[in-house]
Amino acid sequence: MSTSQTHTLNWRLMEAGDLASIIAMAAIIHTDFYEDDAIYLERMRLYGKGCFVLEGEGGKLFGYAITHPWQLFTTPALNSLLEHIPDHPTTYYLHDIALLPASRGSGAAARIVSILADQARSEGLEVMSLVSVNNSVGFWQKQGFEVVHRPELDAKLKSYSDDACFMLRKLA
Numbered sequence: 001m002s003t004s005q006t007h008t009l010n011w012r013l014m015e016a017g018d019l020a021s022i023i024a025m026a027a028i029i030h031t032d033f034y035e036d037d038a039i040y041l042e043r044m045r046l047y048g049k050g051c052f053v054l055e056g057e058g059g060k061l062f063g064y065a066i067t068h069p070w071q072l073f074t075t076p077a078l079n080s081l082l083e084h085i086p087d088h089p090t091t092y093y094l095h096d097i098a099l100l101p102a103s104r105g106s107g108a109a110a111r112i113v114s115i116l117a118d119q120a121r122s123e124g125l126e127v128m129s130l131v132s133v134n135n136s137v138g139f140w141q142k143q144g145f146e147v148v149h150r151p152e153l154d155a156k157l158k159s160y161s162d163d164a165c166f167m168l169r170k171l172a
Contacts, residue, residue: 009062009108011115014044014051021061022053029098032161033133035079043068043095046085050092050119054099054108063099065112067092069123072168073150075131078160091168092120094130113143121171129168133161145169 014022023037044051047068054063068082069089076082076095097112120128132140137147145167157164 008057009054009103009106011052011054011065011108011112013049014053014064014066016044018053018061018064019044022064025061025064025098025100026096029100030096033078038081039079040066042081046082050116052112052115054103054112056103062103063097063108065097065116066095067116067119068095069093069125070129072127072129073153073166075129075153075156075166077156089123089125091127091129092116092123092125094128109139110143117169117171126171127168128171129166131157131160131164132167133164135163137165137167140167143169 019037019040022040026035026040043066050065050067050069052065053061054065056062069085070076070091070093071086071089072091075093094113094116097109099106099109117128128145130140130145132145132147146169147165148168150166153166157166
């Protein structure tokens with residue numbers, strides 16, 4: 001993707017009409033982390049203001065982000081429904097940020113992390129958390145996240161992958 005094309009990529013809130021594209025992107029990006037279509041539908045229904053798509057010229061989608069308030073250190077299992085958002089969340093959980101190869105290196109991932117940090121603050125949350133996979137720890141560290149070892153999460157992290165680790169970022 002050329003520099004001029006990267007400037008035309010913008011994050012916007014996800015809409016119901018985006019779901020088919022999101023599901024298609026997930027099949028390309030997350031071959032090792034399959035989630036049922038119902039997961040995407042539920043996250044948008046439960047917390048639509050935490051669901052974004054990366055849109056380029058002509059409305060083509062290049063990525064998505066799915067996030068929501070949650071309880072710190074109770075990471076949802078992969079491919080599991082939430083059923084509800086907690087009444088008193090203690091973290092802003094980044095469920096998935098996924099970019100098609102054509103948009104990687106465009107700065108879009110760092111931009112959405114900044115947007116999500118603002119969203120977390122607007123919810124009164126002081127911590128963001130995630131499960132890092134695909135050797136992405138270095139990227140997340142550049143975004144201010146730190147690896148946190150919690151034995152009670154070990155089994156759940158193994159359900160993702162051998163390199164999965166829990167990370168958090170304190171918001172100032």
